[in-house]
Amino acid sequence: MNELARQLNTALENTITGALLSARGRRIYFPRGIVAQSAEAKEQAHKLNATAGIAVQGGQPLHLSPIRAHIPDLSPEEIFSYAPTAGHPRLRELWRREMLEKNPSLKGKRISLPIVVSGLTHGLSVLADLFVEPGDMVILPDLYWGNYRLIFEDRMEALIRTFPLFDEAGALNLQGLAKLLTPRSAQLSAQAAPPAGSSRASSGERMSAKVILVLNFPNNPTGYSPIRAEAEQLHALLSETAETGRQLLLICDDAYFGLFYEPEIYPQSLFAEAADLHKNILAVKVDGATKENLVWGFRVGFLTFASRGMAGQEDAFQALSQKVLGAVRSSISNSSTLGQNLLMRGMQAPNYEEEKQRMFGILEARYRRSREILNKLEGPLRVLPFNSGYFLCFDTGGVSAERLRQRLLRSDGIGTISIQDRYLRVAYSSVDLENLEELYGTIMRRASELS
Numbered sequence: 001m002n003e004l005a006r007q008l009n010t011a012l013e014n015t016i017t018g019a020l021l022s023a024r025g026r027r028i029y030f031p032r033g034i035v036a037q038s039a040e041a042k043e044q045a046h047k048l049n050a051t052a053g054i055a056v057q058g059g060q061p062l063h064l065s066p067i068r069a070h071i072p073d074l075s076p077e078e079i080f081s082y083a084p085t086a087g088h089p090r091l092r093e094l095w096r097r098e099m100l101e102k103n104p105s106l107k108g109k110r111i112s113l114p115i116v117v118s119g120l121t122h123g124l125s126v127l128a129d130l131f132v133e134p135g136d137m138v139i140l141p142d143l144y145w146g147n148y149r150l151i152f153e154d155r156m157e158a159l160i161r162t163f164p165l166f167d168e169a170g171a172l173n174l175q176g177l178a179k180l181l182t183p184r185s186a187q188l189s190a191q192a193a194p195p196a197g198s199s200r201a202s203s204g205e206r207m208s209a210k211v212i213l214v215l216n217f218p219n220n221p222t223g224y225s226p227i228r229a230e231a232e233q234l235h236a237l238l239s240e241t242a243e244t245g246r247q248l249l250l251i252c253d254d255a256y257f258g259l260f261y262e263p264e265i266y267p268q269s270l271f272a273e274a275a276d277l278h279k280n281i282l283a284v285k286v287d288g289a290t291k292e293n294l295v296w297g298f299r300v301g302f303l304t305f306a307s308r309g310m311a312g313q314e315d316a317f318q319a320l321s322q323k324v325l326g327a328v329r330s331s332i333s334n335s336s337t338l339g340q341n342l343l344m345r346g347m348q349a350p351n352y353e354e355e356k357q358r359m360f361g362i363l364e365a366r367y368r369r370s371r372e373i374l375n376k377l378e379g380p381l382r383v384l385p386f387n388s389g390y391f392l393c394f395d396t397g398g399v400s401a402e403r404l405r406q407r408l409l410r411s412d413g414i415g416t417i418s419i420q421d422r423y424l425r426v427a428y429s430s431v432d433l434e435n436l437e438e439l440y441g442t443i444m445r446r447a448s449e450l451s
């Protein structure tokens with residue numbers, strides 16, 4: 001093992017991060033190679049800098065004018081240079097400041113400075129690299145963003161275990177989650193048939209104190225976020241779980257953070273409470289500008305860490321950051337400079353907040369209109385609880401969701417997503433307000449024909 005990796009592991013010894021790292025995570029380090037030496041030179045090489053692998057003339061990156069012409073307001077440095085591996089320092093500060101404003105419960109808690117990743121997907125992959133070992137249990141609700149399976153199960157060989165997202169009453173199914181979180185039931189579920197949505201055989205699952213929980217609210221595909229009472233119960237459950245000795249990596253996928261349309265929704269990230277909940281919990285906030293700032297193709301996301309057990313241990317925080325940087329450096333090296341700089345300019349513009357509010361208003365109007373239409377519409381489909389985000393989901397009951405999807409596509413030119421042949425996801429976020437009535441009307445009509 002590399003000496004730098006060994007030193008980082010020593011700094012993380014006896015911390016929750018150290019306990020959760022995978023074998024690959026233990027091997028990872030951020031080398032003192034080209035990137036680190038270039039960063040040093042940027043600060044100190046006042047005469048000539050012959051470090052980084054870019055081409056420079058007169059202090060500016062050499063560049064092609066037909067490209068530069070399209071981005072006249074940014075300097076060539078802001079467009080063409082490499083960004084630091086951890087991301088642009090000013091952007092990281094801005095993102096942290098916004099996070100603190102939007103999550104007042106974080107006040108006074110030690111959180112890491114967000115590290116820039118190339119979108120949330122990359123952030124999740126970095127976490128998987130650092131923390132997921134083949135055979136580790138990853139807990140998800142049964143309705144989840146499909147890419148989790150590719151990342152955690154197919155790529156990293158983890159065992160996905162799911163619980164039904166909603167209980168019979170249509171509330172967040174915390175009992176179902178509790179069953180998977182407690183070691184005893186985990187053992188039982190290892191012997192039982194795999195739960196719905198889990199394809200991998202349960203044989204060979206090993207009992208371990210370690211558990212990885214991915215919570216994504218507003219949820220993709222349902223568009224549900226916990227109401228305040230549910231969030232409180234969830235915090236209590238996490239705390240109780242940690243108290244039993246389980247070591248928990250809590251991944252809060254906040255891709256759609258802030259798109260909360262109802263006043264009873266818990267208005268903060270679950271990360272805010274989890275940040276100092278228990279020494280056995282390492283909480284990670286995976287978020288980004290992708291959906292929050294409507295820059296899907298910019299590829300700018302962030303990873304932010306916190307744990308009660310690591311508060312006051314600055315060397316452990318540093319070591320964890322170095323591990324993340326090593327995972328970024330060894331996968332994509334660094335994230336888009338142009339994306340980061342455009343975002344940063346936008347975030348500092350005087351009309352930034354106002355514009356964000358305006359966009360929120362557009363999406364909220366679609367949400368309200370969807371509710372209004374669906375309240376009146378009769379048919380064989382049942383809409384699952386939704387109150388936030390981009391989506392809603394129909395339970396198609398006896399109708400094959402895949403057949404319905406194909407019928408809508410072929411006969412009506414309407415695109416939707418079928419999930420598990422039982423649910424139809426509708427991204428009302430991408431349909432103009434005036435077309436929603438036709439959208440839902442056609443879906444229900446075709447479902448009636450197929451039922």
Ligand SMILES: Cc1ncc(COP(=O)(O)O)c(C=O)c1O
Pocket residue numbers: 118119120121122145216220253255288290296299300301
């Ligand atoms: C829940 C969830 N997480 C993460 C992502 C990926 O975000 P990004 O495009 O930044 O990789 C998505 C995108 O659809 C998502 O729905």
